[in-house]
Amino acid sequence: MYVPPMDLRRFHYSFLVRDLEATRRFYVDVIGCREGRSTSTWIDFDMFGNQLSCHVGTPVATANVGRVDGIVVPMPHFGAIVTFSEYEEIAARVASAGISFIVSPRIRYAGEVGEQGTCFFLDPSENAIEVKAFRRDDEVFAR
Numbered sequence: 001m002y003v004p005p006m007d008l009r010r011f012h013y014s015f016l017v018r019d020l021e022a023t024r025r026f027y028v029d030v031i032g033c034r035e036g037r038s039t040s041t042w043i044d045f046d047m048f049g050n051q052l053s054c055h056v057g058t059p060v061a062t063a064n065v066g067r068v069d070g071i072v073v074p075m076p077h078f079g080a081i082v083t084f085s086e087y088e089e090i091a092a093r094v095a096s097a098g099i100s101f102i103v104s105p106r107i108r109y110a111g112e113v114g115e116q117g118t119c120f121f122l123d124p125s126e127n128a129i130e131v132k133a134f135r136r137d138d139e140v141f142a143r
Helices: 020-031 084-096
Strands: 012-017 034-038 042-047 050-056 063-068 071-075 077-081 101-108 116-122 128-134
Touching: 012 020, 020 034, 020 042, 020 050, 020 084, 071 077, 071 101, 071 116, 071 128, 084 101, 084 116, 084 128
Parallel strands: 012 050, 077 128
Antiparallel strands: 034 042, 042 050, 063 071, 101 116, 116 128
């Protein structure tokens, strides 16, 4: 399990899902999250040191309207920045689970500052997720 450095602040993101059991299977088995607290109406997950809180309801609709590096991406979306090996493992688990990619795994900004692997897909409630990995961690916020 990933434990972030003490000086790195974690985020909390709360959003709506249709089905808790499908959500549990997806975030644990496909993404690799650890389950935290839960009730009959919500589940918390540890997503690479950050807290996701999934509540039963009607999810916000996504639309493929964002543009990054000439590629259309879904909005809104959330995700995680992981290591390259974690990125490749997650992409492989998404593919082997039969989940379609909105944006297939690819390298963005190849050979440039901020080079990264990225992919987009939907969870069972159609919440858009991006998983990405930077070649050089110190370039996450590089301009």
